Amino acid sequence: AQSVTQLGSHVSVSEGALVLLRCNYSSSVPPYLFWYVQYPNQGLQLLLKYTSAATLVKGINGFEAEFKKSETSFHLTKPSAHMSDAAEYFCAVSFTGGGNKLTFGTGTQLKVEL
Amino acid sequence: KAGVTQTPRYLIKTRGQQVTLSCSPISGHRSVSWYQQTPGQGLQFLFEYFSETQRNKGNFPGRFSGRQFSNSRSEMNVSTLELGDSALYLCASSETVGPSTDTQYFGPGTRLTVL
Numbered sequence: 001a002q003s004v005t006q007l008g009s010h011v012s013v014s015e016g017a018l019v020l021l022r023c024n025y026s027s028s029v030p031p032y033l034f035w036y037v038q039y040p041n042q043g044l045q046l047l048l049k050y051t052s053a054a055t056l057v058k059g060i061n062g063f064e065a066e067f068k069k070s071e072t073s074f075h076l077t078k079p080s081a082h083m084s085d086a087a088e089y090f091c092a093v094s095f096t097g098g099g100n101k102l103t104f105g106t107g108t109q110l111k112v113e114l
Numbered sequence: 115k116a117g118v119t120q121t122p123r124y125l126i127k128t129r130g131q132q133v134t135l136s137c138s139p140i141s142g143h144r145s146v147s148w149y150q151q152t153p154g155q156g157l158q159f160l161f162e163y164f165s166e167t168q169r170n171k172g173n174f175p176g177r178f179s180g181r182q183f184s185n186s187r188s189e190m191n192v193s194t195l196e197l198g199d200s201a202l203y204l205c206a207s208s209e210t211v212g213p214s215t216d217t218q219y220f221g222p223g224t225r226l227t228v229l
Contacts, residue, residue: 036220041222042222042223043118043204043206043220043221043222043223044204044206044220045220046217046218046219049217090157092157098170099145099162099164099169099170099211100145100147100162100170100206100208100211100216100218101147101159101162101170101172102147102149102157102159102218103159104149104156104157104158105156106156107156107157
């Protein structure tokens, strides 16, 4: 079975500071990993996805994530936080043969302070 | 292209009633998936349809059902509503079925409140 664990349900950073949102996965087969962002009263927007082509994945809005198999991690980072980054972030996993089914983590609410 | 649209956006029902939610995928997309989002259980997969066939189903009771039409539009139905069915129901569409090459696009969701 596949699962993801997001450490920290709430993360607070200052504007301009590094954003680090943690995600660890558990999968018995090679996983596909995703980060989605959700703004209030909206659906989910894909930030980036790992499909085994490259371990460092660059996404939209300056976000990137690194797949580390030895640590079973896929942490999301952004060098400099902006007020507009305040939202809820979800890590998700899928696998070949699972269709488009995504298994999501519990989410991390990011707060950006002046 | 227009994005994924879901109707209605908000819905209030009472226990025991049934409800039908609709999802129109992005033009050309043939795969539609449904998710339930609640504060307690988070985001949970309901089912996935491709070319009018259910390909995958999550761990939900039989009260939850869905279907897909020949134009790829999808509906989900919940019968005998319970208070715990109050949630945001999200629909996602993609061109095909394949996490390695495909991207799912989510709609804004339908907020269902069961009283």
